[in-house]
Amino acid sequence: MPEPTITLDVFRYRPDEDERSTFQSYDVPYHEHWVILDALNWIKDHVDGTLSYRWSCRMGVCGSCGMMINGDPKLTCAAFLKDYFPATIRIEPLANFPVERDLVIVMDDFMSKLTSVKPWMIRDDTSPMEEELLQSPSQLAAYKQFSMCINCLLCYAACPELDSDPDFLGPAAIALAHRYNLDSRDQGTAERQDILGAEEGVWGCAFIGECTEVCPKNVDPAGAIQQAKVAVTKDWYKRMLLPWGKR
Amino acid sequence: MSHLTKTNEAFWWSLFSAGGVMAALFLPVMIFVTGFVLPFMMGEDVESQQDRMVSLVTFWPVRLALFGIIFLSSFHCAHRIRHVLMDFGLRWAGVALMICCYGAAAGGAVAAGLILVRL
Ligand code: FES
Numbered sequence: 001m002p003e004p005t006i007t008l009d010v011f012r013y014r015p016d017e018d019e020r021s022t023f024q025s026y027d028v029p030y031h032e033h034w035v036i037l038d039a040l041n042w043i044k045d046h047v048d049g050t051l052s053y054r055w056s057c058r059m060g061v062c063g064s065c066g067m068m069i070n071g072d073p074k075l076t077c078a079a080f081l082k083d084y085f086p087a088t089i090r091i092e093p094l095a096n097f098p099v100e101r102d103l104v105i106v107m108d109d110f111m112s113k114l115t116s117v118k119p120w121m122i123r124d125d126t127s128p129m130e131e132e133l134l135q136s137p138s139q140l141a142a143y144k145q146f147s148m149c150i151n152c153l154l155c156y157a158a159c160p161e162l163d164s165d166p167d168f169l170g171p172a173a174i175a176l177a178h179r180y181n182l183d184s185r186d187q188g189t190a191e192r193q194d195i196l197g198a199e200e201g202v203w204g205c206a207f208i209g210e211c212t213e214v215c216p217k218n219v220d221p222a223g224a225i226q227q228a229k230v231a232v233t234k235d236w237y238k239r240m241l242l243p244w245g246k247r
Numbered sequence: 248m249s250h251l252t253k254t255n256e257a258f259w260w261s262l263f264s265a266g267g268v269m270a271a272l273f274l275p276v277m278i279f280v281t282g283f284v285l286p287f288m289m290g291e292d293v294e295s296q297q298d299r300m301v302s303l304v305t306f307w308p309v310r311l312a313l314f315g316i317i318f319l320s321s322f323h324c325a326h327r328i329r330h331v332l333m334d335f336g337l338r339w340a341g342v343a344l345m346i347c348c349y350g351a352a353a354g355g356a357v358a359a360g361l362i363l364v365r366l
Contacts, residue, residue: 164334167250199252203260206330229260236257 053103063150073157094157117177122188146179155211168204171211171221266323325352
């Protein structure tokens with residue numbers, strides 16, 4: 001019996017050769033235990049070494065292998081061929097991002113959005129710490145879920161708001177900002193509030209919830225954004241009613 | 248991020264979310280109580296039903312509560328409509344869209360207030 005195969009329709013764009021993007025079909029051996037990333041690696045090793053895409057850990061940790069699979073954002077190292085077999089699988093770069101080459105997206109805009117919210121620990125006193133900052137289990141629980149983000153950008157590809165307003169800060173960046181705001185050891189909330197409270201910040205979100213649907217780490221960015229909206233609103237009222245007070 | 252736009256969206260959103268609680272929790276209860284429970288308890292006589300309902304609504308705490316429910320629910324509705332229209336491509340309409348949506352809600356709330364005061 002011939003070995004079963006599955007067809008992958010893969011998005012191709014080589015800026016040095018192509019004027020426009022095209023789709024290329026590849027017949028790949030079908031194995032039940034293969035994920036889509038295995039199939040792409042097989043193409044790269046056996047058929048076409050010029051196919052470009054990002055990956056690293058192959059185990060849902062590094063967040064670099066996100067692509068649109070039949071129109072849905074997925075980690076290709078976690079999407080099994082058997083869930084699509086025998087139908088053809090269409091593979092495209094993540095939506096809402098410019099394409100660098102083939103399945104590789106340009107992440108510059110996201111990186112600048114991410115750094116703008118300062119997703120790191122901010123302390124008033126920057127001198128080296130004498131002792132550890134202790135945290136209770138409930139203080140850890142307050143932000144832990146939001147700290148599981150692997151920056152895979154599936155939420156950006158799924159977000160309809162980003163599609164209509166590319167300036168929107170987006171789910172992962174807001175969830176990470178909120179993660180640090182919730183951390184009992186952090187003192188940087190005021191520094192993040194201007195950007196979170198801007199039109200491009202939390203207010204770009206209409207709570208559609210696609211980000212939470214597609215998140216492979218159950219971060220619930222939509223929930224984080226809602227919580228951040230409450231925090232920003234409290235801050236706004238404080239500023240309006242007590243303009244002389246400290247934020 | 249290249250630019251940030253300052254906004255008072257927090258204010259509209261606070262009305263929206265308070266109105267959401269009203270519309271989801273209190274509005275159905277109010278419709279159920281005033282539309283079904285009380286009329287059934289009051290018996291057949293429509294005229295006395297009318298009088299008793301008016302005397303209930305003219306009790307000031309009830310007036311205020313009704314006004315709060317109607318006012319906040321209207322703003323909830325206006326905010327949602329504004330955002331749906333923005334998603335449908337009317338983002339450019341900016342302040343004009345706000346005036347239309349929130350203006351309609353404010354108009355409705357004022358009308359409800361006048362009716363409640365005059366009863
Ligand atoms: S390869 Fe690392 S998450 Fe898929």
